[in-house]
Amino acid sequence: MKTQVSNLYASYPKFLLSVDCIVFGFKENKLFCLLIKRNFEPEIGKWSLVGGFLNENENLNQCASRVVFDLTGLDKIYLEQLETYSEINRDWADRVVSVSYFALINLELFEMPSNTNYTAKWFEINEIPELIFDHNKMINNSLQNIRSKIGKFPIAFSLLSERFSLPKLQNVYEAILSESLDKRNFRKNMLASGLIKKLEEKDKTSSKKGAYLYSFNQ
Amino acid sequence: MKTQVSNLYASYPKFLLSVDCIVFGFKENKLFCLLIKRNFEPEIGKWSLVGGFLNENENLNQCASRVVFDLTGLDKIYLEQLETYSEINRDWADRVVSVSYFALINLELFEMPSNTNYTAKWFEINEIPELIFDHNKMINNSLQNIRSKIGKFPIAFSLLSERFSLPKLQNVYEAILSESLDKRNFRKNMLASGLIKKLEEKDKTSSKKGAYLYSFNQ
DNA sequence: GCAAAAGTGTTGATTGTACACCCATGT
DNA sequence: ACATGGGTGTACAATCAACACTTTTGC
The missing domain is CATH 1.10.10.10 (Winged helix-like DNA-binding domain superfamily/Winged helix DNA-binding domain)
Known part of the structure; x- marks a missing residue:
């Protein structure tokens, strides 16, 4: 079915789609956010959110789960979609539309696996460095979001x-x-x-x- | 700059991106939603939300404005991004990731322009027919959203x-x-x-x- | 004068907020 | 015995929810 009609939309442009996850963790009575040091261009060496490109065989939720799992080894964590960022030049390398997610994970017993290809680090929430692209804005928006949610929905337990x-x-x-x-x-x-x-x-x-x-x- | 480095992400797949707008209007003390009868495949002849594909030269907000303007002739209307829908088979013709928006417009003095290429009609909110794809779900989610917003933010005036x-x-x-x-x-x-x-x-x-x-x- | 919609206050219940002392225990 | 964090109740303020009658005016 899909292949039969897949030329219907042929005249429309296609876009790279990514997810960027704001991964929150709680330990020592402080709120942390997981960041990675980019080991690829552009902006190699700078800190960024945990992100990745959407694959053909997954939806955005699955993509976000995969991206967090690849970095932390944790699955079945709390994940929620936030906003979609689509400014034309938000990524300097190419046009990328990015969907932000937030994740809440329990850090009390958790240690970052060292076998990943990334340099990852937990930053206290008010010590976030300057990040690539619009990632600082994503964090600020997600913070506002969970602040307004925490009084109404039982999300705190996930931490x-x-x-x-x-x-x-x-x-x-x-x-x-x-x-x-x-x-x-x-x-x-x-x-x-x-x-x-x-x-x-x-x-x-x-x-x-x-x-x-x-x-x-x- | 863009073209110099645009091969960095070359190995990742690209996707069709669309917006679907839930256009709310108010008249005769009732809430209405604007729907169009599709004049193109797939699902030709069925009712759907007001939507369109993202272009290279615009962001999602601009796309949503354009899509609503093309149909109603109204610009500078209240528009807000909601959720992004990415189920693999949500559109039967091809993989399309769609960002939903809601719009609030004042119908008291407004008549639909007749010079569009579409058949458009205002449906009372609890007389919405069966729509294509996941559009009924989009409407339900957007209704929940504006219901929770109307008590906290001054969105009602836009109607x-x-x-x-x-x-x-x-x-x-x-x-x-x-x-x-x-x-x-x-x-x-x-x-x-x-x-x-x-x-x-x-x-x-x-x-x-x-x-x-x-x-x-x- | 009457029908139809606009305008107006009070009361009780519920919810939110501020605040200070005793308890249990390991050292 | 004392230092440390855990546990408890009350009083006032603010907000919310229920409720009925008078006013204006076109017909």
């Missing part, structure tokens, strides 16, 4: 392990919003939301008393 | 003339949300928002008493 304490969860919120929250009000809201389930165990890694662990409800 | 009465504005909100609102609370909120400025004149077209006209503040 933590399956079991987490309430103080840790609050740290995630504070890191994303970059403001400190009231402990009592935070707990009240979280518990009232019904999103979390209290467990028996305690996490004693960050206090002598220990903090009860919770898990995310479906 | 009305420069001067409008509060009852008319309320009708816009009710049509978009498809629920009826309390008159007193609605006015209270609108006036408190500071977004509108009361004028001296009244609109007498829909009542004997007449309703004061307001204008949108920048």
